[in-house]
Amino acid sequence: MQVTASAPGKIILFGExxxxxxxxxxxxxxxxxxxxTVQNREDxxxxxxxxxxxxxxxxxxxxxxxxxxxxxxxKKGILIYMLKSIERIHAGSGMNIHVxxxxxxxxxxxxxxxxxxxxxxxxxxxxxxxxxxxxTARKAHEVELEVQGAASPIDTTLSTYGGIIYLSKNxxxxxxxxVNMEMPLVVGxxxxxxxxxxxxxxVRKRRENYPDALNLILDSVEALTxxxxxxxxxxxxxxxxxxxxxxxxxxxxxxxxxxxxSRMVYAAREAGAKGSxxxxxxxxxxxxxxxxxKTEEVMEELNTFEKAFNANVSEEGVKIHSEN
Amino acid sequence: MQVTASAPGKIILFGExxxxxxxxxxxxxxxxxxxxTVQNREDxxxxxxxxxxxxxxxxxxxxxxxxxxxxxxxKKGILIYMLKSIERIHAGSGMNIHVxxxxxxxxxxxxxxxxxxxxxxxxxxxxxxxxxxxxTARKAHEVELEVQGAASPIDTTLSTYGGIIYLSKNxxxxxxxxVNMEMPLVVGxxxxxxxxxxxxxxVRKRRENYPDALNLILDSVEALTxxxxxxxxxxxxxxxxxxxxxxxxxxxxxxxxxxxxSRMVYAAREAGAKGSxxxxxxxxxxxxxxxxxKTEEVMEELNTFEKAFNANVSEEGVKIHSEN
Numbered sequence: 001m002q003v004t005a006s007a008p009g010k011i012i013l014f015g016e017x018x019x020x021x022x023x024x025x026x027x028x029x030x031x032x033x034x035x036x037t038v039q040n041r042e043d044x045x046x047x048x049x050x051x052x053x054x055x056x057x058x059x060x061x062x063x064x065x066x067x068x069x070x071x072x073x074x075k076k077g078i079l080i081y082m083l084k085s086i087e088r089i090h091a092g093s094g095m096n097i098h099v100x101x102x103x104x105x106x107x108x109x110x111x112x113x114x115x116x117x118x119x120x121x122x123x124x125x126x127x128x129x130x131x132x133x134x135x136t137a138r139k140a141h142e143v144e145l146e147v148q149g150a151a152s153p154i155d156t157t158l159s160t161y162g163g164i165i166y167l168s169k170n171x172x173x174x175x176x177x178x179v180n181m182e183m184p185l186v187v188g189x190x191x192x193x194x195x196x197x198x199x200x201x202x203v204r205k206r207r208e209n210y211p212d213a214l215n216l217i218l219d220s221v222e223a224l225t226x227x228x229x230x231x232x233x234x235x236x237x238x239x240x241x242x243x244x245x246x247x248x249x250x251x252x253x254x255x256x257x258x259x260x261x262s263r264m265v266y267a268a269r270e271a272g273a274k275g276s277x278x279x280x281x282x283x284x285x286x287x288x289x290x291x292x293x294k295t296e297e298v299m300e301e302l303n304t305f306e307k308a309f310n311a312n313v314s315e316e317g318v319k320i321h322s323e324n
Numbered sequence: 325m326q327v328t329a330s331a332p333g334k335i336i337l338f339g340e341x342x343x344x345x346x347x348x349x350x351x352x353x354x355x356x357x358x359x360x361t362v363q364n365r366e367d368x369x370x371x372x373x374x375x376x377x378x379x380x381x382x383x384x385x386x387x388x389x390x391x392x393x394x395x396x397x398x399k400k401g402i403l404i405y406m407l408k409s410i411e412r413i414h415a416g417s418g419m420n421i422h423v424x425x426x427x428x429x430x431x432x433x434x435x436x437x438x439x440x441x442x443x444x445x446x447x448x449x450x451x452x453x454x455x456x457x458x459x460t461a462r463k464a465h466e467v468e469l470e471v472q473g474a475a476s477p478i479d480t481t482l483s484t485y486g487g488i489i490y491l492s493k494n495x496x497x498x499x500x501x502x503v504n505m506e507m508p509l510v511v512g513x514x515x516x517x518x519x520x521x522x523x524x525x526x527v528r529k530r531r532e533n534y535p536d537a538l539n540l541i542l543d544s545v546e547a548l549t550x551x552x553x554x555x556x557x558x559x560x561x562x563x564x565x566x567x568x569x570x571x572x573x574x575x576x577x578x579x580x581x582x583x584x585x586s587r588m589v590y591a592a593r594e595a596g597a598k599g600s601x602x603x604x605x606x607x608x609x610x611x612x613x614x615x616x617x618k619t620e621e622v623m624e625e626l627n628t629f630e631k632a633f634n635a636n637v638s639e640e641g642v643k644i645h646s647e648n
Binding site: 167180203206209210212214216217219220223225227239242243245246247248249250251252253254255257258259262263266267270 | 530533534535537538540541543544548549550551563566567569570571572573574575576577578579581582583586587590591594611
């Protein structure tokens with residue numbers, strides 16, 4: 001028997017960092033997916049291979065540990081998400097699991113949530129359990145909470161349901177937005193990753209030192225995020241792009257921009273992007289550019305830095321591809 | 325008989341653009357000066373030469389016009405400020421005027437105000453009139469208003485009095501701040517000038533399109549400018565630098581940053597500047613970097629772009645150097 005499930009990665013469009021202070025955010029599932037295939041195995045072990053990361057190993061549920069077979073320890077993390085996912089659905093053992101990644105790791109695209117959601121879906125199905133989307137999203141969020149200590153439900157929600165979501169003020173609700181607009185995005189990716197925890201802490205300190213200025217900046221992010229929600233609903237490309245640019249400046253003011261990210265953001269605009277900004281924590285990591293009609297030009301320009309790839313909104317969340 | 329007067333240029337430290345909406349600003353007179361020397365002349369003409377700009381010509385008070393002798397028309401502007409200055413003090417004619425510029429033109433350093441103030445002081449003295457500083461500043465501002473159509477009194481006030489001024493909310497008052505701190509600044513200058521009128525208009529449009537987000541950004545500039553005033557009074561270098569960085573991000577959010585200015589701002593920080601930002605209208609023009617102990621390093625780095633020069637706060641405003 002074999003089951004394949006996939007789940008999309010995500011991109012934060014608006015509101016990163018501000019969301020820590022109860023401000024709204026907008027994020028979108030993208031057509032960059034993690035594929036998890038589960039097959040029978042003769043013995044009772046759980047073997048996982050992730051060729052894209054050159055890592056493989058065994059998940060030991062009883063001893064709650066991962067034994068690497070190949071790959072370095074820095075890549076062990078992804079197997080821990082899988083171990084915790086399988087534990088949480090109380091699945092049986094005796095499985096060979098193969099993971100294909102079309103979503104890059106460490107680029108702020110929520111690869112861990114995509115892998116977690118796809119693993120939960122594939123392994124459940126393989127074991128004859130039909131999880132609802134709600135259960136899948138909840139369990140995946142629990143896994144992220146367990147592994148990371150803290151986690152927003154945004155990533156796991158988008159990997160489960162797809163589409164665009166608006167996280168309302170104080171994270172009261174995750175509201176799906178109907179997508180009326182084309183959303184051709186280019187991600188410019190730097191291998192120098194920012195440390196999310198340190199960046200969140202640096203914004204906290206800056207806000208502590210300059211509360212008046214920073215609180216107004218966070219309020220401004222809230223205003224533009226709500227404005228961007230309207231722009232999406234009204235299919236207003238120009239407004240959407242301009243609001244990205246404003247949000248970028250505010251992230252710069254929070255102190256999470258870098259020389260390289262800044263160069264990429266401006267290079268994308270000069271190549272024709274309607275808007276461009278840091279996405280995620282900053283301090284390295286990725287930028288996104290919104291490029292209706294200019295995807296190739298922006299890709300070409302951003303590829304002169306480190307690595308660029310295109311992404312589009314994915315209406316499709318987690319999906320079972322085959323079962324036989 | 326010969327009289328030489330000089331007046332300092334200025335740098336805007338905080339609040340550019342926001343000042344258009346009644347927000348406070350902070351600017352400083354710098355030790356980059358315009359020197360105006362007036363000598364007797366046999367005939368009744370007024371001859372001016374500005375070797376630094378390779379321009380010379382005659383000022384005709386009766387016909388209210390400038391006749392260029394050498395130099396191209398783009399540099400005629402500076403002679404118009406001088407013509408209007410001399411008209412306004414009802415000085416006699418028959419003068420040779422020599423101008424030496426240690427303040428660069430078109431770099432946002434208020435060269436026209438420095439030249440206007442120095443001209444008013446030198447020509448008045450030459451004609452036996454002792455203008456008070458108050459009269460000098462007022463007449464210089466009137467000249468700028470006449471030539472430019474609109475002009476803040478900041479530039480002419482600083483060229484007259486020197487020091488640091490805080491322009492209070494709604495331009496109600498120009499408050500001199502006691503300078504307790506070293507203010508070693510490096511100016512990175514690009515020959516690509518932004519058009520101030522167009523930039524002010526672009527911010528106005530952005531505010532019209534996104535009033536909530538932009539008004540909060542302007543409020544944040546107000547908060548950080550008031551905070552910077554305290555930092556200056558308390559000689560707090562770190563806070564002063566960080567507030568410059570925040571103000572830069574907010575100028576980026578207003579849309580007046582460029583790829584080149586952004587590179588310079590980050591290059592200055594990487595070379596050791598405690599803070600760096602666009603100064604003036606943006607869209608080209610200049611950046612300033614605040615560099616205690618790192619002036620040479622930042623100069624060297626910014627010189628790899630176009631042109632950099634250092635500047636320090638000038639306590640001295642307009643000054644008569646010699647009279648004999």
